[in-house]
Amino acid sequence: MKQMRAFDGPTASSAGAGTEDADGSRLVGSDRVLAVLKELARYPDGVKLEELTRVIGSPKPTVHRALGALRRAGFADQDAHGRYVLGDEFLRMAFAHHEARPEHVRIRPVLEALAHRFGEAVHYAVLDGREVVYRAKVDPPTGAVRLTSTVGGRNPAHATGVGKLLLAHHLDGLEAVEAWIGATPLVRRTPRTLCTAEDLDRDLQATRDRGYAVDDQENEDGVNCVALAVYATSPGAPSGAVSISALAYRTPLRVLVEAVGEIRDLLGPLAGPHR
Structure with missing residues (x-):
């Protein structure tokens, strides 16, 4: 099927934009976990830890801990190739909320x-x-x-x-x-x-x-x-x-x-x- 170029003009943050909050301070704690979650949404085919670390702009162990928290909540998952994706629980909640x-x-x-x-x-x-x-x-x-x-x-x-x-x-x-x-x-x-x-x-x-x-x-x-x-x-x-x-x-x-x-x-x- 032929596709027109995307007309909805996505405004997702560019690489590295998730490293600071609105007042310019470094992301910490829950803010970083949310930044990782938001960034995962930009990769429907999954993303490696190294790439996610580069984009988020935080140390690799810190991003890994954030991913661990998201996985425990069912908000992130890891496929057979080691790529991280949004978890089924997050998708279930999002779709259920939208439909309701x-x-x-x-x-x-x-x-x-x-x-x-x-x-x-x-x-x-x-x-x-x-x-x-x-x-x-x-x-x-x-x-x-x-x-x-x-x-x-x-x-x-x-x-x-x-x-x-x-x-x-x-x-x-x-x-x-x-x-x-x-x-x-x-x-x-x-x-x-x-x-x-x-x-x-x-x-x-x-x-x-x-x-x-x-x-x-x-x-x-x-x-x-x-x-x-x-x-x-x-x-x-x-x-x-x-x-x-x-x-x-x-x-x-x-x-x-x-x-x-x-x-x-x-x-x-x-x-x-x-x-």
């Missing part, structure tokens, strides 16, 4: 219905600072090309439909947008990415006026989407947003926009009080 989240239980059937109807990838995402985090994803049932976005993946909020939909509920006016951007420039993902406060503010205002957001190849060339708010936990504020992310040549943006009413109908009560 109230919002996930309610949203999953809707995502499946949307993916079946449009034959494109459907996501549920929440806002986390300057980024969105994908909480759920359903791939289309058919199609030779699929997006490589993943649950837990992140993207810049200003470059995505789900992000702009949620920002429209948080940033009302140019001053609020400017304060949110602050001194850190907005990253330009494609030539169409909105990177100025003025452009983003206009787009957020349009999103509020029409009740949905669009991503016109602003996060990835060749991929567009339409996003709508989801009210899974409260009728007063969206818990997140649902987007249909489509390959532009297969499902043009105008097709998604024309189907917004149908999307709202499929969302049902999750579309909120103003549907």
Whole structure:
């Protein structure tokens, strides 16, 4: 199966980034154990102790002790080739927690219905600072090309439909947008990415006026989407947003926009009080 390049822009820490905490001090005790656990997640095929030691930036015996603590808890394991991997107990807990989240239980059937109807990838995402985090994803049932976005993946909020939909509920006016951007420039993902406060503010205002957001190849060339708010936990504020992310040549943006009413109908009560 042909794969598009990863569009969820992983923001995993780079090599050595786990050696210090937020204030620059060396990791010690439980902090180091958690750093080892987090680093293990970056190696689905496993990682040798020597490589893990280099990446974590701690002495080999110290990393080995951290791995021992994780193995005793079932959070890490060692395969027949001596590579360390995340343990089955950790995976069981993570998946059980994810599947049991109230919002996930309610949203999953809707995502499946949307993916079946449009034959494109459907996501549920929440806002986390300057980024969105994908909480759920359903791939289309058919199609030779699929997006490589993943649950837990992140993207810049200003470059995505789900992000702009949620920002429209948080940033009302140019001053609020400017304060949110602050001194850190907005990253330009494609030539169409909105990177100025003025452009983003206009787009957020349009999103509020029409009740949905669009991503016109602003996060990835060749991929567009339409996003709508989801009210899974409260009728007063969206818990997140649902987007249909489509390959532009297969499902043009105008097709998604024309189907917004149908999307709202499929969302049902999750579309909120103003549907």
